[in-house]
Amino acid sequence: MDSNNESNHKNSLFEKNPPKQPPNQRQVIIITCTLQNNYLVHCVDLVRSQIRLAEGRSLSDLNLCQDKIEPHGFAIQCRITTEDPAKQFQPDSGRIEVFQSGEGMGIRVDSASAFAGAIISPYYDSLLVKIIARASNFRLAAKKMLRSLAEFRIHGVKTNIPFLMNVIKHEQFLSGIVDTNFIDEHPDLFDLPPAKQRAQKLLRYIGK
The missing domain is CATH 3.30.470.20 (ATP-grasp fold, B domain)
Known part of the structure; x- marks a missing residue:
């Protein structure tokens, strides 16, 4: 994050908004998926590398410069x-x-x-x-x-x-x-089949 003069890991949210609609500016923490993406997809152990950064190492010391990080899934x-x-x-x-x-x-x-x-x-x-x-x-x-x-x-x-x-x-x-209007533009997403719960109904019948 050069613009913020930071040298550490940062979790950023990118939203695709329709034209003329202002971006939603908020900080989001989704640590589970962030860890999964970085450890398995980018082969980066966030916890280990943050400890190393706190010890005084730089991103280049840890081979974590942006051009060195490649996605694998x-x-x-x-x-x-x-x-x-x-x-x-x-x-x-x-x-x-x-x-x-x-x-x-x-x-x-x-x-x-x-x-x-x-x-x-x-x-x-x-x-x-x-x-x-x-x-x-x-x-x-x-x-x-x-x-x-x-x-x-x-x-x-x-x-x-x-x-x-x-x-x-x-x-x-x-x-x-x-984009951020995907759900609003697709009411078919709310076509929800009724729950059958066949096993639960059978158990209730047996219990009577």
């Missing part, structure tokens, strides 16, 4: 929240009755309070799980993400998983031709 992050997309992402609360995560090669799942029996309170952040998918190209990373989302089973509270799946498989998203 793509990483995508999705945030599963207990929000209802059909109700303008209104937060939901209750007890998680069933929880099964979608994992596998190229998938990282970060969660803390996501498990069967967990009580989702309306008084805290609705974030439930972070998923990071990595692959050699963007479409393959999106395919892995879609598979992971499809394998999730969360019953008892509403989640944004169906909406995320609609976004990930949308051809315009896959082509990378999107």
Whole structure:
């Protein structure tokens, strides 16, 4: 960040806005995907290198000059929240009755309070799980993400998983031709199939 006279790592947000629309100026921290991108995609251990920088090393000492950093794949992050997309992402609360995560090669799942029996309170952040998918190209990373989302089973509270799946498989998203109005311009992203929950209904029937 030469313009700020800084010599360290910086997490920056780049948004593509329509013409004549001012940029959204805000600082964003998405440390999970940042670490995944830099360690697996750019082969840079951010934590280790920041310790070295704090010790007085320079970016050139660590061979981290911009022209030395090359990407080796793509990483995508999705945030599963207990929000209802059909109700303008209104937060939901209750007890998680069933929880099964979608994992596998190229998938990282970060969660803390996501498990069967967990009580989702309306008084805290609705974030439930972070998923990071990595692959050699963007479409393959999106395919892995879609598979992971499809394998999730969360019953008892509403989640944004169906909406995320609609976004990930949308051809315009896959082509990378999107801007900050992408969601507003595609109401079809909110065509959400009703949850079947066949196993849950069967268990309730047996329990009667």
